[in-house]
Amino acid sequence: MKISRFKKSHKTLVFFATNFDYREPYQVLIDATFCQAALQHKIIIEEQIKKYFQCQAKLLTTQCVILEAEALGAPLTGATSIVKQFHVHKCGHEGKPVAAADCIKSMTKDNRYIVASQDRRLQQSLRKIPGRCLLYLHKATPVLEAPSDASKKCVQKRTKQLMLGKQVAKIDYMKQQQGICTTENDGTPKKKKGPKNPNPLSCKKSKKQKESPQQILHRVEQTTLTKAKRKRVKIPAHVKEALSKP
Secondary structure (H helix, E strand, C coil), X not given: CCHHHHHHHHHHHHHHHHHHCCCCCEEEEECXXXXXXXXXXXXXXXXHHHHHHCCCEXXXXXXXXXXXXXXXXXXXXXXXXXXXXXXXXXCCCCCCCCCHHHHHHHHCCCCCEEEECCCHHHHHHHHCCCCCXXXXXXXXXXXXXXXXXXXHHHHHHHHHHHHHHHHHXXXXXXHHHHCCCCECCCCCECCCCCCCCCCCCCCCCCCCCCCCHHHHHHHHHHHHHHHHHHCCCCCCHHHHHHHHCC
16 A cells, blocks of 8 residues: 555544544444445455454444345355354344434434445435544545545534643633632632722822912011011120119
8 A cells, every 4th residue: 555545544544533432443343235346346344444444343234234245145145154254243223123224313413423324325424424424435445535524624623622622721710820710729719809999109209289369478577577576686795784883
């Protein structure tokens, strides 16, 4: 197998393993249409799939798939003999078989199967559901289909939610570090503190009111009178002696 093909298949498997919990050994659910295409191109399914994946893979089918292939008769005789070679997995329809496509849809609801089918209708319906992995034959070559738009959108949405949750947690942590957390450690609402007094250094000094001319004149007069009252007259000593003589 070419390196580019292996890289593409490996990238697809990693995508589904990372985002939708697909694990080794990968379980490949095969229907009669896939077996019919393999018969026409004369390939051995188990050999080609293991060579394509280059890892452990378990090939499965269901009783409904076998019964539908048998009911179609001679055209699918070879495909029926091939599909019977795989391990028959319980599908829950024992005694009341359903169409192979419906059986495969129900099987992929809660389990991680790589669906190997050439049924176009089945492929289209599975592409609309996130997490469905498809395998088909292009002539004699197995091809693991790239993730559908539904799977990509699901992963993008999940990633956005995860990133948003991380951002919220980071913001809460920063609030706690700065002491502005809105909740206590036990989850109860934190009491809000009242307004603090303004910083005296940041306050502007009050401006003095301007005085009118009359107020200025009155203030000057009062100052002059006060100073006049406090003024003392000094009498020289010889004058005091002269006044004291009879």
